[in-house]
Amino acid sequence: xxxxxxxxxxxxxxxxxxxxxxxxxxxxxxxxxxxxxxxxxxxxxxxxxxxxxxxxxxxxxxxxxxxxxxxxxxxxxxxxxxxxxxxxxxxxxxxxxxxxxxxxxxxxxxxxxxxxxxxxxxxxxxxxxxxxxxxxxxxxxxxxxxxxxxxxxxxxxxxxxxxxxxxxxxxxxxxxxxxxxxxxxxxxxxxxxxxxxxxxxxxxxxxxxxxxxxxxxxxxxxxxxxxxxxxxxxxxxxxxxxxxxxxxxxxx
Amino acid sequence: xxxxxxxxxxxxxxxxxxxxxxxxxxxxxxxxxxxxxxxxxxxxxxxxxxxxxxxxxxxxxxxxxxxxxxxxxxxxxxxxxxxxxxxxxxxxxxxxxxxxxxxxxxxxxxxxxxxxxxxxxxxxxxxxxxxxxxxxxxxxxxxxxxxxxxxxxxxxxxxxxxxxxxxxxxxxxxxxxxxxxxxxxxxxxxxxxxxxxxxxxxxxxxxxxxxxxxxxxxxxxxxxxxxxxxxxxxxxxxxxxxxxxxxxxxxxxxxxxxxxxxxxxxxxxxxxxxxxxxxxxxxxxxxxxxxxxxxxxxxxxxxxxxxxxxxxxxxxxxxxxxxxxxxxxxxxxxxxxxxxxxxxxxxxxxxxxxxxxxxxxxxxxxxxxxxxxxxxxxxxxxxxxxxxxxxxxxxxxxxxxxxxxxxxxxxxxxxxxxxxxxxxxxxxxxxxxxxxxxxxxxxxxxxxxxxxxxxxxxxxxxxxxxxxxxxxx
Numbered sequence: 001x002x003x004x005x006x007x008x009x010x011x012x013x014x015x016x017x018x019x020x021x022x023x024x025x026x027x028x029x030x031x032x033x034x035x036x037x038x039x040x041x042x043x044x045x046x047x048x049x050x051x052x053x054x055x056x057x058x059x060x061x062x063x064x065x066x067x068x069x070x071x072x073x074x075x076x077x078x079x080x081x082x083x084x085x086x087x088x089x090x091x092x093x094x095x096x097x098x099x100x101x102x103x104x105x106x107x108x109x110x111x112x113x114x115x116x117x118x119x120x121x122x123x124x125x126x127x128x129x130x131x132x133x134x135x136x137x138x139x140x141x142x143x144x145x146x147x148x149x150x151x152x153x154x155x156x157x158x159x160x161x162x163x164x165x166x167x168x169x170x171x172x173x174x175x176x177x178x179x180x181x182x183x184x185x186x187x188x189x190x191x192x193x194x195x196x197x198x199x200x201x202x203x204x205x206x207x208x209x210x211x212x213x214x215x216x217x218x219x220x221x222x223x224x225x226x227x228x229x230x231x232x233x234x235x236x237x238x239x240x241x242x243x244x245x246x247x248x249x250x251x252x
Numbered sequence: 253x254x255x256x257x258x259x260x261x262x263x264x265x266x267x268x269x270x271x272x273x274x275x276x277x278x279x280x281x282x283x284x285x286x287x288x289x290x291x292x293x294x295x296x297x298x299x300x301x302x303x304x305x306x307x308x309x310x311x312x313x314x315x316x317x318x319x320x321x322x323x324x325x326x327x328x329x330x331x332x333x334x335x336x337x338x339x340x341x342x343x344x345x346x347x348x349x350x351x352x353x354x355x356x357x358x359x360x361x362x363x364x365x366x367x368x369x370x371x372x373x374x375x376x377x378x379x380x381x382x383x384x385x386x387x388x389x390x391x392x393x394x395x396x397x398x399x400x401x402x403x404x405x406x407x408x409x410x411x412x413x414x415x416x417x418x419x420x421x422x423x424x425x426x427x428x429x430x431x432x433x434x435x436x437x438x439x440x441x442x443x444x445x446x447x448x449x450x451x452x453x454x455x456x457x458x459x460x461x462x463x464x465x466x467x468x469x470x471x472x473x474x475x476x477x478x479x480x481x482x483x484x485x486x487x488x489x490x491x492x493x494x495x496x497x498x499x500x501x502x503x504x505x506x507x508x509x510x511x512x513x514x515x516x517x518x519x520x521x522x523x524x525x526x527x528x529x530x531x532x533x534x535x536x537x538x539x540x541x542x543x544x545x546x547x548x549x550x551x552x553x554x555x556x557x558x559x560x561x562x563x564x565x566x567x568x569x570x571x572x573x574x575x576x577x578x579x580x581x582x583x584x585x586x587x588x589x590x591x592x593x594x595x596x597x598x599x600x601x602x603x604x605x606x607x608x609x610x611x612x613x614x615x616x617x618x619x620x621x622x623x624x625x626x627x628x629x630x631x632x633x634x635x636x637x638x639x640x641x642x643x644x645x646x647x648x649x650x651x652x653x654x655x656x657x658x659x660x661x662x663x664x665x666x667x668x669x670x671x672x673x674x675x676x677x678x679x680x681x682x683x684x685x686x687x688x689x690x691x692x693x694x695x696x697x698x699x700x701x702x703x704x705x706x707x708x709x710x711x712x713x714x715x716x717x718x719x720x721x722x723x724x725x
Contacts, residue, residue: 115566129546181581207582209612214547215620220585243539 028143029053030074033063033089034105035081043076046132052139060084067093072100073143076135079106079117087120094121101142105130114210125210133244137196144195155190158237158250160229162190171229181206182225189238189248198245222246272437276429283425291418299390302406303368306392309339309404317396325402326352339406340375340389346399353403354378363401366393372408447476451483463491499667508548515541544681551683558610558690570611572602572720573639576648579615580637583623590623592652593634602639602646604720606695611718614691617684618650618716625714626652641722645697649717651704656712662701688718696721 030047032054034040040056047054055070057063060081067075067089075093079086090102104117107128114125124138155162159172167183169176178186188205189197199218203209226238239247309332317325329341333354342353348363359373372388391405450468457465466487467480515538522534580596587594604611615637622635638649657665666689689699697720704713 127550129549131543207578209616210609211613212547212550213616215586215623216589217582217586217616220589221582224585 027053028073028140029055029071030076030139030143031055031057031063031067031070031072032076033057033060033067033081033086034076034078035059036078043132043135047136047139050136052136058082060086060089064089064092067100068096068098074139075100075102076139077102077104077122079104079113087117090117090121103135103138103142105135131243133196133241134198134200137198137201137245140195141192141197141201144192155187155193157190157193157248158235159233160190160237160248160250162187169229171233174232176229178225178228181221182228185221185225186229186248189246192248194247194249196241196244196247201245272433275436276433279429279432280426283429284422287418287421287425291421302390303392306339306390306404306406310392310394310402313402313404314394322396322398322400329402339404340377340391342401342403342405344401344403346401348401351400358403362391363393363403366395366401368392369405375405377407451476451480458487463487463494504552508545511541511545511548515545548681548683551681551687554613555683555687555690558687558694566607567605568608569603570606570608572604572606572611572646572648573598573600575608575612575615576637576639579612579619583616583619583635587619587623587635591633592623592626593632594637595634596637598637598639599641602641602722604646604695604722606720607691610691610694614688614718615648615650617688618718621684621716622650622652622654622714626654644722646720646722647717648720649715651713651715653704653713654711656703656714657701659703659707665701666699685716688716692718692720 028051030052032040032043032047034043034056035058037058040058044054044056055066055072057066061083063075063077063081064084077086077089081089084092086104086106090104093100093102101123102121103124103126104122105126105128106113106117113127117125123142126135126138153164155164161168161170162183163169164187169178169183169186184206185202188202199213200211202218202222203211203213222238222240226236229238230236235251237248237250239249241247313325313328316328320327326343329343329352332338333341338354340353340355342355342358342363343351344353344363345351348360350358350363354377356376356378358375362369362373362375369391372390374386375389376385377387388408389405390408391403393401393403395401447468447470454465454467466484469480469484470477518534518538518541522531522538525531525534576598577596580594580598584594619635619637626633626635632653634653636649636651638647638651640647666685685699692699697718700717700719702715702717704715706712
């Protein structure tokens with residue numbers, strides 16, 4: 001999706017508006033349970049353009065039925081639904097031993113509802129309104145999680161290596177010295193190599209705060225990290241996806 | 253007719269009148285019972301005394317007859333009958349015809365039976381003038397061995413006289429009751445229940461929308477005054493909230509209308525634009541504008557949630573020192589990029605009862621502000637994050653060397669949508685400090701703004717301090 005190699009963040013970012021981002025997870029199939037038909041139509045169309053098959057259910061009961069009858073990689077469930085609310089759909093699915101990753105969408109406040117949603121068995125939480133790029137990035141990470149080997153001890157992207165046990169990072173065999181936070185940042189990016197990771201996702205997973213950072217704090221950390229892992233090398237690995245976030249990928 | 257009817261009904265709806273009516277009925281019942289009881293008791297006593305007196309007299313008369321025969325009996329009776337206030341004496345023949353006595357006639361049948369007459373009977377006394385008026389009496393009759401019948405009785409007055417006395421007593425009692433009820437009505441109704449009326453009149457005005465109305469408070473400090481006072485406190489709170497709400501909606505109207513209008517204009521521009529790159533730029537501007545709007549909405553939503561206190565359930569003991577250090581670490585690169593030196597002075601191991609997310613967001617807001625406003629000052633641009641314990645509170649400060657905020661504007665900036673930067677040249681929602689203050693209120697703390705250096709220094713800098721109540725060790 002991104003061909004040019006950025007020298008600086010601003011000039012050579014891949015603009016989100018240049019076209020819909022493409023899913024890198026092949027043949028992903030998801031279920032969207034959302035009662036707002038316009039929002040659902042926008043979502044399913046955008047998912048389809050990103051290469052993801054999205055089924056739609058417009059209320060809690062039919063969503064529960066479809067979720068139980070079919071196999072999906074990810075479900076996107078609105079918090080407030082007619083006939084059966086989103087939280088109840090999730091707990092019923094979990095009761096039926098269906099462990100498909102669930103992303104909860106909610107128009108409610110972020111701080112306390114997030115906890116409620118995750119306690120009911122949701123895997124991720126996105127407050128409305130959201131950017132579609134954020135939703136897509138999160139759905140892909142959830143979809144990938146199912147098959148991803150969590151136990152892998154060494155992450156590799158191109159000639160970049162990260163050892164999760166010894167906390168060592170090497171590029172082309174040469175050690176790269178990172179601060180603890182930079183290590184965690186790189187670890188998360190490499191765990192989701194080839195996938196877009198948003199700023200909010202980074203703040204959540206690296207700093208453990210769950211809100212929209214709003215300023216460039218995350219970007220500065222990323223660019224520091226970038227300078228450390230790319231400074232003496234020709235080939236850029238860490239890319240800025242404009243309007244969405246970052247992605248680490250080896251452009252073969 | 254109809255208005256007077258409804259007025260009457262209105263009168264009866266008043267608690268004062270109903271209470272008074274109830275009192276009247278209860279008092280009247282009590283009084284009637286008392287009067288009847290006392291009357292019955294005194295009648296019985298009176299009757300007994302009369303009987304005893306008559307019995308004594310009969311013993312005397314019998315004795316006289318036994319000693320001196322009919323002559324002595326007649327003499328004795330004659331003598332006694334002449335005395336003032338004498339008893340009634342009758343001597344009758346064996347068939348019941350009256351032979352002698354001091355009464356004109358007796359109810360027939362009274363003389364036919366020996367012993368007590370039982371129920372009072374009628375008789376007619378001798379009268380000097382006019383027709384005889386019937387009286388009642390009680391009497392004892394005895395038969396002599398020669399067949400003569402002797403009756404000794406006692407006048408009980410005119411029939412109904414006693415009942416008349418009782419009735420008068422009852423009337424007087426009822427009149428007193430009525431006066432008492434009137435007094436109660438004035439006492440309670442006028443004085444106390446009227447105050448409830450005034451209170452409900454005031455509340456009616458309040459319901460009608462005049463929130464500046466207050467309930468009347470007297471000087472006595474009684475239950476009504478206390479009720480009025482607490483209701484007034486509630487009203488003040490409501491008025492304040494209402495005022496805040498109105499101000500917020502005014503501000504929303506202003507602060508959201510402006511970007512919405514810009515958004516609309518940009519969309520219109522993009523629509524009419526032919527050149528691809530210009531149109532792209534316009535569309536990107538639209539997205540940026542929408543993002544700002546979304547952020548504003550999110551911040552507003554967050555503040556109202558925090559203020560409603562619904563997040564309070566998610567409180568736990570959290571390491572304020574760690575949060576401060578983490579936040580400083582998160583912002584350090586951004587500060588450096590803005591040309592600011594970010595240093596910390598954090599006392600380790602300070603714990604508060606709180607919500608990590610909210611406190612984190614509050615510190616982030618302060619650091620955002622510091623980076624945004626501290627860099628265009630003459631001083632050496634720097635930010636310091638300080639955390640220390642001071643007495644029974646924990647003070648977490650973000651201090652900068654920036655232009656600061658004049659002392660008289662410091663309360664102002666905590667309000668929603670207030671931005672001192674009139675030109676709005678820096679991006680922002682005007683909600684940052686409002687959220688921090690709401691978070692501090694939720695944690696039982698407060699937000700303090702002061703100058704970093706002397707107030708008259710140039711520039712004075714700004715120190716924003718979150719004051720938390722310290723956890724009891």
